[in-house]
Amino acid sequence: MATVSPPWSYTLQLPHDPRAPGIARSTLRTVLAAHDLTEFVPTAELLASELLTNAHLHTLGPYALRVLSENPDRLRVAVWDTDPRVPPGFREAAPVSPETAEHGRGLYLVRACAAAWGVSVLRELGASRGGKVLWAECGRERAGG
Secondary structure, three states: OOOOOOEEEEEEEEEOOHHHHHHHHHHHHHHHHHHOOHHHHHHHHHHHHHHHHHHHHOOOOEEEEEEEEEEEOOEEEEEEEOOOOOOOOHOOOOOOOOOOOOOHHHHHHHHHHHEEEEEEEEEEOOOOOOEEEEEEEEEEEOOOO
């Protein structure tokens, strides 16, 4: 009889500190190992690294990493920050950053490597601090699919 993993999620609140993205990546690896999902580590770590670096470089406040899995074949990596502006690399009609550019290619890399990606702009309501959430998913290829 096959078993189904229940949905799970972890959220790591991070201060605006240059060490925070590295701590978040280490936490991500630990979470995936605990759920026996180490095959997701290379892609999930790349996605998280780019999203966390974007939050650190382009916002002044705290940010958070959220990792969630609603089914065993898919993993979502999301980063919340306090700035509601959607970066150019995550807009639907964003131009492709030149391969020779020194900056600005990270979010294009996320879009290229993710199975799905998106953004949610959060409005300040009650206890919410507003901002935005950039997310990207990686998935396990199914046989015959």
